[in-house]
Each structure stands twice: as structure tokens, then as C-alpha cells.
Amino acid sequence: MKAATANEMREIDRIAINDYGIPGAVLMENAGVAVVRRLEVVVEPLIDRKFCILAGKGNNGGDGYVIARHLVNQGAKVKVFLLGEKTAVSGDARINLDIIDRMGIDVIEIINERDWDKVKLAATFADCLVDALLGTGFRGEISGDMARIIDIINAAGKLVVAVDIPSGVDADTGRICGTAVQAAHTVTFGSPKPGLFLYPGAEYTGELTVADIGIPTAVIARQNIKQNVIMASAVRDILPCRSPAAHKGMNGRLAVVAGSRGLSGAAAMTAEGALRAGAGLVTLAAPASLQDILAVKLTEVMTKPLPETATGGISQEAVPDIAGLSAASDVLAIGPGLGRHEETAAAVRAVIAAADCPLVIDADALNALVGYTDILSECNALPVLTPHPGEMARLTGLSSQAVNADRINIARQAAAEWGSIVVLKGARTVVAFPDGEVYINTTGNAGMATGGTGDALTGIIAGLIAQGLSSHDAAVAGVYIHGLAGDVAAQAGMVGMTATDLIKAVPAALYGIKSY
Ligand SMILES: NC(=O)C1=CN([C@@H]2O[C@H](COP(=O)(O)OP(=O)(O)OC[C@H]3O[C@@H](n4cnc5c(N)ncnc54)[C@H](O)[C@@H]3O)[C@@H](O)[C@H]2O)[C@@H](O)CC1
Ligand SMILES: [K+]
Structure with a gap:
């Protein structure tokens, strides 16, 4: 609409x-x-x-x-x-x-x-x-x-x-x-x-x-x-039908680059979000010292240990490994829980500039782009950036109040300037495209104002791209599904719901939209 x-x-x-x-x-x-x-x-x-x-x-x-x-x-x-x-x-x-x-x-x-x-x-x-x-x-x-x-x-x-x-x-x-x-x-x-x-x-x-x-x-x-409100009917049309004869290889290969010492949960939730959105095969590449923790946390996700810095974030030596992973993947989600070590940030920028597949860029990967947004023009496919108002403020040099006061235009300008899809998160997430088109999302609730829901969104959008959606459609459908999953989870109580509750509710949200 x-x-x-x-x-x-x-x-x-x-x-x-x-x-x-x-x-x-x-x-x-x-x-x-x-x-x-x-x-x-x-x-x-x-x-x-x-x-x-x-x-x-x-x-x-x-x-x-x-x-x-x-x-x-x-x-x-x-x-x-x-x-x-x-x-x-x-x-x-x-x-x-x-x-x-x-x-x-x-x-x-x-x-x-x-x-x-x-x-x-x-x-x-x-x-x-x-x-x-x-x-x-x-x-x-x-x-x-x-x-x-x-x-x-x-x-x-x-x-x-x-x-x-x-x-x-x-x-x-x-x-x-x-x-x-x-x-x-x-x-x-x-x-x-x-x-x-x-x-x-x-x-x-x-x-x-x-x-x-x-x-x-x-x-x-x-x-x-150019302003649109995302409707369930449009998301229904966007979502792929799943063949009764589908096998896991048909539902996409997705790589997540995330996590650092003390931030393994963000990495796990991104990977889980992708799986719950229907991705076929998910590989989580994280600092090697997180392997044991992640192996306990995650059952269906494959893990890939990456070289790390002394402080437990990914190091420059991880760049070739990630490049190899991206070449074998349909989409790469990067950022949640990576930490803000300068070496990690430099590695992230190298990955973004060199990636072969579509990217979903979130959290510390966005922080790594502060002052370096020009490298986004080197991406092969339109990258999807998912900043919350604080990250958007850091990227634009505005205050988060100024970002929230004019969400549509701030997201729209950033999308045009960076040649990217900008998903400006928050109550009424706005998805903006370089041509000025914007989509306002109306699903979701205040219970989602809790740690990890952003990581889940990154995983969901990437999970949809893995299944063959364009980055455009995945961003629009992803924010709607994410909010709806939050609404489903909130039926058991809004205050106190967790990102994990939301992630578990994604299949029910998908079922509500598409009956599958
Ligand atoms: N023919 C049309 O264009 C139609 C208009 N419609 C109605 O008309 C509305 C638009 O009508 P108008 O263009 O006449 O404008 P409005 O009726 O919205 O407002 C204009 C009046 O508000 C005053 N005003 C503007 N800013 C002010 C401020 N900051 N403080 C105090 N007063 C202020 C103006 O001096 C003027 O008297 C629509 O919102 C809708 O309700 C509907 O009847 C449908 C058809
Ligand atoms: K009125």
C-alpha cells in the first residue's frame, strides 16, 4: 500500500x-x-x-x-x-x-x-x-x-x-x-x-x-x-514456494561471519534466525576459540574456526578463509558480535570489498564502515545494511534523535549515497533503496526491544536471500516476518520475551503468511 x-x-x-x-x-x-x-x-x-x-x-x-x-x-x-x-x-x-x-x-x-x-x-x-x-x-x-x-x-x-x-x-x-x-x-x-x-x-x-x-x-x-507500507499479501507473493521434492541443497547455502570472545550468542542467533527462515545449509564462521561453545549452542549449524586476534575477535588472517566461504555461499551475513577491535574492523572491510556473493551487513561490521562507506560501491550485489538508530548515527554523523525524527528521509539519503539497501531498525523499521523507494514495516512490538532481535533479523534476511529472493525482496519480507515472529512470540507475554523466543516463532509467522 x-x-x-x-x-x-x-x-x-x-x-x-x-x-x-x-x-x-x-x-x-x-x-x-x-x-x-x-x-x-x-x-x-x-x-x-x-x-x-x-x-x-x-x-x-x-x-x-x-x-x-x-x-x-x-x-x-x-x-x-x-x-x-x-x-x-x-x-x-x-x-x-x-x-x-x-x-x-x-x-x-x-x-x-x-x-x-x-x-x-x-x-x-x-x-x-x-x-x-x-x-x-x-x-x-x-x-x-x-x-x-x-x-x-x-x-x-x-x-x-x-x-x-x-x-x-x-x-x-x-x-x-x-x-x-x-x-x-x-x-x-x-x-x-x-x-x-x-x-x-x-x-x-x-x-x-x-x-x-x-x-x-x-x-x-x-x-x-515512493513510500510503501508492507502488507502481508505482498510478502506472501514474495515468498518462494517450496517444492515437495526439495532437498537441503535447493534452499541455499549461507555463511555467517560473527562472534568474538564474550559475544558468541549474537553469532548463534544470527545463524539460528537464518535456519528458522528456511535456509538450507548454514555455516557459522567465528573465532576459533568460540568453537567449543558454539558446538554446544548450535546443533544444525556447521561451524568454521577462524584465526583470531589476542582479544578474541577475527584477525586479518581470517580474510582468505572468509573469501573462500563467500565463494561457496549464496549469501554472507557479517557483523553480529564481531567486536570493535581495529584489526577485526580492517578484516571486515577487506571481506566486504572482496565478497563474491550478496551481503547482509550488521552491527560491528557497520561500525567498521564508519568513515569507509565508499567501499560499499565495490560490492557485486546491492548490500543490505541493517543499522539501528545508534549505528546509523555513527555512520552518518547525526545524533540518533535526528535519525529517528526523520527515519524515511535519513534512510533514503543513506541508501542513495551508499548504493545500498538500508534497513533502519526500530519501532516501524524503514527499508530504503537507492532509487528512493521506501517501505515502512508495521509488524512487531515493544517486547522486541531486547538484545539479540537485531541478530535474528540479519539471519532472517540472509536466510531469505539464500532461498533465492533478491536482496530487495528479502529485506522487505524479512522485516515483516521478523516483526510478525515477534508478535507471535508476544502472545505468550510481551515483556520478558527473548530473541530466542522470536527466532523459534519464525516458522509460525511464515505459516501465517504463506500457510507452509
Ligand atoms: N479538496 C480537497 O483537497 C480535499 C480536502 N480534504 C480535507 O482537507 C484537508 C486539507 O485542507 P486544507 O488544504 O484546506 O488544509 P487544512 O484544513 O489541513 O489546514 C489549513 C488551515 O490550517 C491553518 N494552518 C496551517 N498550519 C497551521 C499552524 N501551524 N498553526 C495553526 N494553523 C495552521 C491554515 O492557515 C489554514 O487555515 C485534508 O486533510 C482533508 O481533511 C477532504 O475534504 C477531501 C478533499
Ligand atoms: K485533523
């Missing part, structure tokens, strides 16, 4: 109105009715229920007047508050404001101090508040009277339904622009907006409904929208 930015959505509306001749008032009618359909479900029955509609001066407010008309027709008691003067309302919003004026619906302009008391009182007695203050026309920050009315909505403790976007949420990034309406439900029009999925905006959105308001689908399809 595509997710349109505010600018893209405005252009879509414009084309629908100007090129297709759909009157703006018709789109507004459909938008308002879509919200009423949702209200019929969440405030049931509507008759005699009290609604307070908070309207801004633009078309988002216009949707609010349509909602008011339909609610009154259904027997609800409706008060409309307009933040400003009626004379400031124009166009389609004006048409609908005039209609409800003629219907005798109370429209109170919030102009002086006494009007604020009326809003507070109405909010106190309402069953539901409808946020029609700001939609895709919102720019800048929330301040002054707008902040004040949003505070009243949030303080009322009532069911809040947002029209198109919770006011104050940046439609493109999910940033809270000063303050924002905390909605329980949001009905968005035509196409969802990225900011409704990305945190913190997603938390203010509540349950999201995407409503068709009659815009021809071709208008949206022709926009070349």
Missing part, C-alpha cells in the same frame, strides 16, 4: 478535481461520510449522543461540517467550534459551513475568552470529540490558540476521532509539531500518510482507517509515490 506525503496528497486531490472534474465538495462529502461510518461503529448508537466537532478554517474543518450534518440527521446532538471567524472560511468548506448554519446547527466561533469556557464545557459533556482542526494543509508548529484547543481536547479524556490526521502530527515524518491531538481513531482519506505509521505520530493516530473518497485509483497510481 502506498503512503502519500502531504504534498503528494494535495496534488492527488488537485488532479481529481481539476483533471477529472470531480467537484471538491463531492470529495469532501465522501470524506465526511467516511468518518461518520466509522463513528457509527465506535459510538454506537449515534442517536442522542453528544458530539463536539472542533474545526479549523481550512478543508479539514470542511470535513467537520459534513460530519456535523450527517450526525444531526442521525439524531445525534452536535456542537461545532470553529477556531476563528466564519468569514475566514472559504471554498468547499464554506459551502458546508453555510449548509449547517442553515440547518440551525450550533457553530460557535472561538474568538474571545468566554468562548474558551464554552469549548471546555462542551468537551466535558460530550461523548466524542472530532478533530477537524488541521489536515494536510498544516505547516510549521502548533502554538497559541491552536495549542490551547488541542490541550482542551487531550485533557477532556473523551473518545477522540481525528479527521485525516491527528492535528499537530507531521503527515510526512510522524513528528509531533509542538503538541498534537491524541486520537483513539483516525480516518484518513485516499491514501494513508507516512506520519500515521511512524512514531511518535502512530501513537497519536490510534486505530487507522483508510477511506476511499472516490479519487480514481489511477490518480494515486500515477503519482510515483
Whole structure:
């Protein structure tokens, strides 16, 4: 599913109105009715229920007047508050404001101090508040009277339904622009907006409904929208079918280069993640002194001892061994638990520059690339990089707060600059490609904020590449499956679940998607 930015959505509306001749008032009618359909479900029955509609001066407010008309027709008691003067309302919003004026619906302009008391009182007695203050026309920050009315909505403790976007949420990034309406439900029009999925905006959105308001689908399809939301159906199509006559050699050979003294678990979880994602044969290459531990930890994984530094990380002498392994593998996953020894980092860079097969690069292999991202252009296939915000911050020189504040664009820029697929992990993982295409993942939960889940993801993505998926498809499907496995594991309790629980749940997640 595509997710349109505010600018893209405005252009879509414009084309629908100007090129297709759909009157703006018709789109507004459909938008308002879509919200009423949702209200019929969440405030049931509507008759005699009290609604307070908070309207801004633009078309988002216009949707609010349509909602008011339909609610009154259904027997609800409706008060409309307009933040400003009626004379400031124009166009389609004006048409609908005039209609409800003629219907005798109370429209109170919030102009002086006494009007604020009326809003507070109405909010106190309402069953539901409808946020029609700001939609895709919102720019800048929330301040002054707008902040004040949003505070009243949030303080009322009532069911809040947002029209198109919770006011104050940046439609493109999910940033809270000063303050924002905390909605329980949001009905968005035509196409969802990225900011409704990305945190913190997603938390203010509540349950999201995407409503068709009659815009021809071709208008949206022709926009070349590059933001996507990963859907189960798309992952189902991506995943390979497994022949009933399959043997292990048909499901790919995968090599993992991971681990160092004290960090054997990361290596083991990466290898296990790959196996659980369906890889045929997995070889874990790790420092020789970890052999005994890994042999105990892992049953199905083959191990390859590598020369190591005095501190127990892989050494430069390991490079030819790994090169040989990569030549015999369909994919190489490198990084988890390697440690940050400079010799190890240099060995990692040599491996990345020389690898013959597709790469999944994570953790300490990403740290090894700080200041050396130019070597990524030497990779034969598009490498997949899986940084968390901290690693991304180190790679880009930004703070992790800055990375999280604009996840889509930061990932997109990095993917273009490095000629790589960038999987920016965290709540709502974003997968970005060098051509600007991005995918937002919605599976997963806060229980996954625990050590080792990132190693599992690296293994899962590599495991899918081993089975013949392109790095592109493996990254998109991998983050979805990883999050879904987290959701499956969380059914036994979210807090306290471990990466191992997630890894064990991968087959169930795959079964849920593909029934195999
Ligand atoms: N014809 C269309 O384009 C359609 C628009 N629709 C609705 O209209 C919305 C877009 O309408 P508009 O483009 O009129 O814009 P909005 O109604 O989203 O916002 C514009 C108003 O907000 C004010 N504003 C902007 N930034 C502000 C800030 N930081 N602080 C305080 N006030 C601020 C502007 O001065 C203006 O009065 C959509 O989100 C959707 O709800 C729907 O009715 C469907 C059809
Ligand atoms: K709104």
C-alpha cells in the first residue's frame, strides 16, 4: 500500500478535481461520510449522543461540517467550534459551513475568552470529540490558540476521532509539531500518510482507517509515490514456494561471519534466525576459540574456526578463509558480535570489498564502515545494511534523535549515497533503496526491544536471500516476518520475551503468511 506525503496528497486531490472534474465538495462529502461510518461503529448508537466537532478554517474543518450534518440527521446532538471567524472560511468548506448554519446547527466561533469556557464545557459533556482542526494543509508548529484547543481536547479524556490526521502530527515524518491531538481513531482519506505509521505520530493516530473518497485509483497510481507500507499479501507473493521434492541443497547455502570472545550468542542467533527462515545449509564462521561453545549452542549449524586476534575477535588472517566461504555461499551475513577491535574492523572491510556473493551487513561490521562507506560501491550485489538508530548515527554523523525524527528521509539519503539497501531498525523499521523507494514495516512490538532481535533479523534476511529472493525482496519480507515472529512470540507475554523466543516463532509467522 502506498503512503502519500502531504504534498503528494494535495496534488492527488488537485488532479481529481481539476483533471477529472470531480467537484471538491463531492470529495469532501465522501470524506465526511467516511468518518461518520466509522463513528457509527465506535459510538454506537449515534442517536442522542453528544458530539463536539472542533474545526479549523481550512478543508479539514470542511470535513467537520459534513460530519456535523450527517450526525444531526442521525439524531445525534452536535456542537461545532470553529477556531476563528466564519468569514475566514472559504471554498468547499464554506459551502458546508453555510449548509449547517442553515440547518440551525450550533457553530460557535472561538474568538474571545468566554468562548474558551464554552469549548471546555462542551468537551466535558460530550461523548466524542472530532478533530477537524488541521489536515494536510498544516505547516510549521502548533502554538497559541491552536495549542490551547488541542490541550482542551487531550485533557477532556473523551473518545477522540481525528479527521485525516491527528492535528499537530507531521503527515510526512510522524513528528509531533509542538503538541498534537491524541486520537483513539483516525480516518484518513485516499491514501494513508507516512506520519500515521511512524512514531511518535502512530501513537497519536490510534486505530487507522483508510477511506476511499472516490479519487480514481489511477490518480494515486500515477503519482510515483515512493513510500510503501508492507502488507502481508505482498510478502506472501514474495515468498518462494517450496517444492515437495526439495532437498537441503535447493534452499541455499549461507555463511555467517560473527562472534568474538564474550559475544558468541549474537553469532548463534544470527545463524539460528537464518535456519528458522528456511535456509538450507548454514555455516557459522567465528573465532576459533568460540568453537567449543558454539558446538554446544548450535546443533544444525556447521561451524568454521577462524584465526583470531589476542582479544578474541577475527584477525586479518581470517580474510582468505572468509573469501573462500563467500565463494561457496549464496549469501554472507557479517557483523553480529564481531567486536570493535581495529584489526577485526580492517578484516571486515577487506571481506566486504572482496565478497563474491550478496551481503547482509550488521552491527560491528557497520561500525567498521564508519568513515569507509565508499567501499560499499565495490560490492557485486546491492548490500543490505541493517543499522539501528545508534549505528546509523555513527555512520552518518547525526545524533540518533535526528535519525529517528526523520527515519524515511535519513534512510533514503543513506541508501542513495551508499548504493545500498538500508534497513533502519526500530519501532516501524524503514527499508530504503537507492532509487528512493521506501517501505515502512508495521509488524512487531515493544517486547522486541531486547538484545539479540537485531541478530535474528540479519539471519532472517540472509536466510531469505539464500532461498533465492533478491536482496530487495528479502529485506522487505524479512522485516515483516521478523516483526510478525515477534508478535507471535508476544502472545505468550510481551515483556520478558527473548530473541530466542522470536527466532523459534519464525516458522509460525511464515505459516501465517504463506500457510507452509
Ligand atoms: N479538496 C480537497 O483537497 C480535499 C480536502 N480534504 C480535507 O482537507 C484537508 C486539507 O485542507 P486544507 O488544504 O484546506 O488544509 P487544512 O484544513 O489541513 O489546514 C489549513 C488551515 O490550517 C491553518 N494552518 C496551517 N498550519 C497551521 C499552524 N501551524 N498553526 C495553526 N494553523 C495552521 C491554515 O492557515 C489554514 O487555515 C485534508 O486533510 C482533508 O481533511 C477532504 O475534504 C477531501 C478533499
Ligand atoms: K485533523
